[in-house]
Amino acid sequence: MKASSLLGRILLSAALSVFVFIAAWTAIAAFWLYNTTLDALETEADRQSREISAALDSLVWNLDERSITNYLDTKVENPEIISITVTEAVSGKVWSVPAVARRHSDSRLTTRSATIEYAGDITGRVELEMTQEPRRQQVMVSIGALVLSQILLFLAVLMAVTLSWRQVANRLNAMVAVQLAFRQNDPLARMVVTRRDELGILAAGFNALAEQVWLHNRSMEAEIHQRTESLIESEKLALVGSLVAGVAHEINTPVGNGITMASWLASRTGEVKSKIENATLTVAEMRVFLTDLDSGLRLLQTGLDRTANLIQTFKKVGTDQVIDERRPFSLRPFLEEIVVSLQPTLKQFPHQVVLECPENLTVENHPGTLFQIVTNLVMNAHHHAFLPDQAGTIRVTAELVADTALFQIHVTDNGAGMAPEVQSQIFQPFFTTKRMQGGTGLGLSIVDNLAKSLGGIIELRSEAGSGSTFTVRLPVRAPDRSS
Ligand SMILES: Nc1ncnc2c1ncn2[C@@H]1O[C@H](COP(=O)(O)OP(=O)(O)O)[C@@H](O)[C@H]1O
Numbered sequence: 278m279k280a281s282s283l284l285g286r287i288l289l290s291a292a293l294s295v296f297v298f299i300a301a302w303t304a305i306a307a308f309w310l311y312n313t314t315l316d317a318l319e320t321e322a323d324r325q326s327r328e329i330s331a332a333l334d335s336l337v338w339n340l341d342e343r344s345i346t347n348y349l350d351t352k353v354e355n356p357e358i359i360s361i362t363v364t365e366a367v368s369g370k371v372w373s374v375p376a377v378a379r380r381h382s383d384s385r386l387t388t389r390s391a392t393i394e395y396a397g398d399i400t401g402r403v404e405l406e407m408t409q410e411p412r413r414q415q416v417m418v419s420i421g422a423l424v425l426s427q428i429l430l431f432l433a434v435l436m437a438v439t440l441s442w443r444q445v446a447n448r449l450n451a452m453v454a455v456q457l458a459f460r461q462n463d464p465l466a467r468m469v470v471t472r473r474d475e476l477g478i479l480a481a482g483f484n485a486l487a488e489q490v491w492l493h494n495r496s497m498e499a500e501i502h503q504r505t506e507s508l509i510e511s512e513k514l515a516l517v518g519s520l521v522a523g524v525a526h527e528i529n530t531p532v533g534n535g536i537t538m539a540s541w542l543a544s545r546t547g548e549v550k551s552k553i554e555n556a557t558l559t560v561a562e563m564r565v566f567l568t569d570l571d572s573g574l575r576l577l578q579t580g581l582d583r584t585a586n587l588i589q590t591f592k593k594v595g596t597d598q599v600i601d602e603r604r605p606f607s608l609r610p611f612l613e614e615i616v617v618s619l620q621p622t623l624k625q626f627p628h629q630v631v632l633e634c635p636e637n638l639t640v641e642n643h644p645g646t647l648f649q650i651v652t653n654l655v656m657n658a659h660h661h662a663f664l665p666d667q668a669g670t671i672r673v674t675a676e677l678v679a680d681t682a683l684f685q686i687h688v689t690d691n692g693a694g695m696a697p698e699v700q701s702q703i704f705q706p707f708f709t710t711k712r713m714q715g716g717t718g719l720g721l722s723i724v725d726n727l728a729k730s731l732g733g734i735i736e737l738r739s740e741a742g743s744g745s746t747f748t749v750r751l752p753v754r755a756p757d758r759s760s
């Protein structure tokens with residue numbers, strides 16, 4: 278949409294209107310000029326015929342041939358007069374001065390005939406022929422001059438209008454260009470206001486509006502950024518929170534069992550103690566007591582070990598989350614820790630998590646970030662791939678990528694998979710198919726960003742109905758975060 282096309286149309290219609298007006302005016306003027314000139318010839322013919330008959334009255338009466346011929350000869354010197362024929366009434370004598378040469382090319386004649394009277398009697402007749410040609414030629418020259426002057430006038434008007442429209446068009450085109458630039462990619466594009474006319478006011482208005490839109494966008498962007506940050510933060514906290522809940526649940530059982538065991542051992546000890554005081558304790562009873570004590574303490578020991586392990590794992594995870602410095606660590610135990618810390622949550626469902634990782638694979642990486650990535654992918658498989666009572670398998674596989682300084686972790690499930698239109702959107706922030714069931718749609722966009730922050734990428738292979746594989750490919754030695 279170019280402004281010049283609009284201006285071009287306006288210019289064309291202005292030129293057409295001016296042309297039609299000037300042409301009509303010229304035609305009317307020419308018509309009027311032509312008619313007036315020919316009317317004047319008619320009047321002249323009347324006057325000439327009257328003049329001739331008046332001049333000849335006594336000459337014809339007297340039959341003064343010589344004077345008549347002389348008079349007629351002077352008359353036909355008038356270039357408009359073609360012929361004069363005088364006829365005497367009584368004798369029928371005729372005097373005629375034909376201008377043959379003039380008649381030759383002439384087709385339009387004005388004729389008059391008048392009577393010659395003397396002292397109240399009709400003495401003869403005058404026939405007068407006049408040609409329109411000289412006046413027609415004259416009027417044609419005038420009309421030509423008129424048309425020429427009108428054409429010049431039209432061209433002058435056209436030029437003036439074009440020049441002023443060109444100015445307007447240039448300014449409008451500049452405005453259109455700024456407006457396009459503003460809409461497409463340059464929020465700082467502003468119009469130049471040189472004059473305070475209508476276009477200047479329009480440009481200033483646009484500038485004010487653009488300024489407002491820009492400021493509004495900036496504050497919106499800042500707000501969205503801030504909200505997204507806090508959502509990402511709360512998503513991370515939710516991850517740690519669900520781990521805490523799972524670990525607390527997991528610790529509950531061994532600690533509860535320990536308390537039961539300890540109070541049972543205390544009551545058994547009380548029984549034995551009172552039998553010793555009453556001197557009724559038999560050796561057999563003492564043996565049974567010692568056996569109970571032994572197995573009770575062993576159970577207590579196992580429970581406490583398990584609790585200590587869980588707390589240790591969680592402490593490590595927690596510290597990694599908080600500190601997350603790059604450090605060398607062995608991948609397999611690290612992934613085992615993840616599986617262990619997710620176990621409390623996943624244990625309540627029939628699906629299982631399988632880990633495949635070489636023993637000797639060491640990476641130098643940010644464990645906290647890697648933990649978040651893998652946990653998110655496993656939890657997504659748990660949330661999205663399976664129905665609650667479906668016994669699926671989530672496979673976590675890690676390996677070095679041959680001939681590169683990269684390693685990759687696949688998280689594969691044999692669950693629902695994703696349709697292509699879902700796949701194309703899952704890494705976008707806030708895309709979720711579980712909006713009503715607590716999905717935020719931030720998980721995979723966070724994972725994507727985290728993988729990039731470790732210098733890597735994430736890929737998805739999935740087919741509706743036959744499961745999904747997320748592959749995170751990362752450098753064995755993560756890039757320095759400060760750089
Ligand atoms: N393993 C998976 N199987 C099927 N769909 C998945 C899987 N992982 C992710 N998705 C899809 O990707 C969407 C986005 O995931 P995510 O960004 O983690 O957000 P959320 O988990 O909050 O929905 C999910 O809503 C789900 O539709």
Ligand SMILES: [Mg+2]
Pocket residue numbers: 653656657719720721
């Ligand atoms: Mg998720």
